[in-house]
Amino acid sequence: MLIVALLIFLAGCQETVAPKKPVEQGESVQESMDPTLTVHYIDVGQGDATLLEFDGHAILIDAGHWKSDQAVDYLKTAGIKAINIAVGTHPDADHIGQLAQIIGEFSVEEVWLPGNPSTSNTYLNVLQAIDASGTDYYEPRAGDVFDVGKMRIDVLYPEQITGAANEESISMKLTYGDIQFVFTGDAGVKEEQQMIDSGTDLQAEILHxxxxxxxxxxxSAFLDAVSPEVAIYSAGADNSYGHPHAEVLAAVENSGAEVYGTDVNGTIIVETDGSAYNVVTSRTGIPTEGENRCININIASTAELQQIAGIGETYAKEIIRLRPFEAIEDLDDISGIGQATVEAIKEQNLACVEE
Incomplete structure (x- = not known):
């Protein structure tokens, strides 16, 4: 499968790095190392999907957007037949969008979900696929530790669930030899701080x-705790959310990390032998701030909703409780939000309603 990946990305750019000790410029991938772990940050548009292949094992973290088949198609092209663990970090349709199809078309041993329920058809289809296939199901919690071959998985979050779907994303640190990877789904700043306060060693070379x-x-505190050498984000080109945000790019770059994004670099592959790593992109490009920024009130977290002037914590929780909304004007159904507030929200050109 590694040969397939290398052929696909032959025209891409490569950077070989050893932790704290970069490889000499001009040294080839073959001379640098013989990779035994390949991590594919798959370009699935405005969504998330990451495939890890190592020592005959495969782990999938999230499964792309429900409106596309990009994750499924990529797995087939890579020659994947079986998946040891398929993780849905949280029930949003841009993270578990193709998970039901993957469970149906591939041999999936185990599915991990945080346990927060959703009424979306996408989520219900996943549960039905798990039931129909007989796939094992697990809800990981902070402090859980798993060994899959030579891979160690430390679950960082959540410790428990309260119904905050985005914020309580399954967050993990994956260790392969001397190289660590951190994934946090859509967990927010508050949840990152709880991970820091737990006392867990969060340091990792690669941060998603x-x-x-x-x-x-x-x-900034989370960046300091992880101290990544490489940061990768997954976003769709010209997405309506303005991802990635300028302040995040600035903070990461100022920390000294190299930044890659699927919107400009396409699928990004990290290869490692457990001591050094390569970053391979399908195309060159420099990550820049997203445009057309929009906060979708039907999927936004409480923190995002509070970025809309006029929406405080109480209103944000009511929006989450009462959604989905068909139009911004429907916010006046919330007690305390009148027509004047709705008009003020619309004038900001920040809130939107999308599927």
């Missing part, structure tokens, strides 16, 4: 930026 590079994630 939370919430597609949104400013609701990736605090």
């Amino acid at each position: 930026l939370g919430h597609h590079g949104s400013n609701t994630s990736t605090s």
